[in-house]
Amino acid sequence: MFEGASNFAKGVDGAFLFILAISFFFLIGLSAVMIWFMIRYNRKKHPKAEQIKDNMKLEVAWTIIPFLIVMLMFYYGYVVFKPMRIVPKDAMEVNVTGMMWSWKFEYANGKITNELVLPVGKAVKLNLFSPDVIHSLYIPAFRIKEDLVPGKENYMWFIPNIEGSYEILCAEYCGLRHSFMEAKTRIVTDEEFQKWLAEPTPIAEEDKGLAILQNNACISCHSLDGSKLVGPTFKGLFGTERTVIEAGKERIVVADSAYIKRAILEPDKEIVKGYNPGMMRAYDKVITADDIKSIIAYFESQSKLPK
Numbered sequence: 512m513f514e515g516a517s518n519f520a521k522g523v524d525g526a527f528l529f530i531l532a533i534s535f536f537f538l539i540g541l542s543a544v545m546i547w548f549m550i551r552y553n554r555k556k557h558p559k560a561e562q563i564k565d566n567m568k569l570e571v572a573w574t575i576i577p578f579l580i581v582m583l584m585f586y587y588g589y590v591v592f593k594p595m596r597i598v599p600k601d602a603m604e605v606n607v608t609g610m611m612w613s614w615k616f617e618y619a620n621g622k623i624t625n626e627l628v629l630p631v632g633k634a635v636k637l638n639l640f641s642p643d644v645i646h647s648l649y650i651p652a653f654r655i656k657e658d659l660v661p662g663k664e665n666y667m668w669f670i671p672n673i674e675g676s677y678e679i680l681c682a683e684y685c686g687l688r689h690s691f692m693e694a695k696t697r698i699v700t701d702e703e704f705q706k707w708l709a710e711p712t713p714i715a716e717e718d719k720g721l722a723i724l725q726n727n728a729c730i731s732c733h734s735l736d737g738s739k740l741v742g743p744t745f746k747g748l749f750g751t752e753r754t755v756i757e758a759g760k761e762r763i764v765v766a767d768s769a770y771i772k773r774a775i776l777e778p779d780k781e782i783v784k785g786y787n788p789g790m791m792r793a794y795d796k797v798i799t800a801d802d803i804k805s806i807i808a809y810f811e812s813q814s815k816l817p818k
């Protein structure tokens with residue numbers, strides 16, 4: 512429980528234990544006094560109730576002492592928190608996008624992954640972005656958590672100091688599949704990290720398409736296996752007939768390249784029958800024309816229709 516794997520773990524654990532100890536002291540102390548009062552002042556021993564109006568000394572004491580204790584808690588927390596906001600100059604930067612409902616990590620050399628791989632013992636700064644709603648990047652083993660707020664740049668930094676694989680979670684309830692918004696961070700030696708970083712990402716067009724669907728969290732709303740999530744499944748989509756509603760009118764279209772392109776760029780124009788508008792945001796600023804080509808290549812490769 513008390514094994515932390517970053518430079519901040521000791522401080523956070525210390526502040527936590529400090530507050531826990533004070534809480535525990537009062538829990539035990541107050542319970543003991545209550546029990547003692549029940550025995551000492553019960554009706555048999557003390558048949559006539561007494562009214563005590565005020566006691567200046569007591570009131571001053573029970574105002575000042577808790578105030579000092581609370582300020583001490585604040586001070587301890589602040590001392591631990593302050594260095595978390597001061598990033599060392601040599602920190603390696605990784606851009607992190609948290610979206611409904613997955614994580615994407617982008618390195619300076621352009622490598623994009625769903626797993627945060629980092630070298631042990633090196634300071635890292637994560638630049639935090641959200642394109643949709645508020646998420647919160649939480650790595651319990653490192654004792655760090657920071658919100659990703661749409662329209663606002665946020666950051667966090669730390670030094671991972673034990674090699675291993677740790678859980679990354681979203682700690683801000685962000686909708687239907689919030690609990691699926693998890694990833695891993697893998698802390699490796701600098702040598703392993705450099706080797707991993709230099710490895711190219713897959714190149715086949717359809718693999719690229721699948722990676723784009725994964726990296727942009729399309730598959731948290733669209734399954735690949737035929738099950739219905741927030742949106743229709745992608746399984747066997749390409750080339751089939753779709754019933755769509757456009758401006759209140761129902762019509763049938765074939766899911767060809769042009770249709771898929773429209774569905775990605777202007778999702779609320781043609782709504783697939785049986786689904787709600789306003790669920791899928793327009794991806795015109797995120798998904799490039801090349802990305803769309805790769806996505807279509809992936810759909811085509813999965814199509815059951817003869818080519």
Ligand SMILES: [Cu+2]
Nearest residue numbers: 646681685692
């Ligand atoms: Cu989230």
